[in-house]
Amino acid sequence: MLLEIENLAVEVAGKRVLKGVNLSIAEGETHVLLGPNGAGKSTLFLTILGFPQYDVVEGSIKFKGQDITNLTTAERVQLGIGVSFQTPPAIRGISVGDLLKIISNQDVREELNPRMKELANQLKFSDEFLDRDVNLGFSGGEVKRSEILQLLAQMPDFTMFDEPDSGVDIENVELLASEIGTLLDKDKPQRIRQRSGLLITHLGYILNFVSADKAHVLIDGVISCSGNPNEILEDIRKSGFNGCVECAQCL
Ligand code: ADP
Ligand code: MG
Ligand code: MG
DSSP: OOEEEEEEEEEETTEEEEEEEEEEEOTTOEEEEEOOTTSSHHHHHHHHHTOTTEEEEEEEEEETTEEOTTOOHHHHHHHTEEEEOSSOOOEEEEEHHHHHHHHTTOOTTSOOOHHHHHHHHHTTOOTGGGGSEETTTOOHHHHHHHHHHHHHHHOOSEEEEESTTTTOOHHHHHHHHHHHHHHTTTTSOGGGOOOEEEEEOSSOGGGGTSOOSEEEEEETTEEEEEEOHHHHHHHHHHHTGGGGTTOTTTO
8 A cells, every 4th residue: 555544643733633534545546536625635634744733633644554643744745745735824035936946956056857747848848937936926727827837847646636627727627637647657558557646536527537436425534435446426416415324336
């Protein structure tokens, strides 16, 4: 297993948000995380990434066989974990180009590596855009594309995407999906895929373009249902999340 989460309970600001989450993701697999607003999806991501506000009170997170529950975020990123945030902060004084240099271990005083410029252009960013402060005054679509650009500079072994399709128009969803595919080794035959991912999506829109192996439904801090992504989505579209608590898939 690449990622193994066991009985994970997490408190944020004194409130228990995750109440015993179990989740395993193998090398080469893409999983989807669904669930109503406030269920704890983003909390799970930020806990896997090791944000200090997310207090693990029970359980463990293993990555590549190593217990990472107490590692810092920087150490986890070094091990190959990446995330596209739902609402990343603006960073005044640091340009997109600078950030790409930092991520790709380049000296910030040097000219940006042409490969990075190429990636930026691929995501429909002009060279001038690279001089802009990260996320400052970006449109919703620009924020999401910039998140994916940073990940392409990093190429993590395990990538979490928090609602990459939210607030993005159809044309850009297809573009983002193709780059997400690259991050998840979808351009390789399934048997040799190595990279894995976990994708939060609200309406399942992105799944029309990115294939997933398994879906999980998180309700009130617990995974109440896991199974085939298309079947689960269809159930949710028909009867909402209520049906997931005791659905036919899991019984
Ligand atoms: P989701 O991503 O599924 O919509 P979240 O993980 O963002 O849900 O939130 C789950 C619950 O935890 C919500 O009640 C939210 O208000 C609370 N929460 C999350 N992060 C924080 C935080 N940093 N401070 C206080 N409460 C938080
Ligand atoms: Mg939400
Ligand atoms: Mg969220």
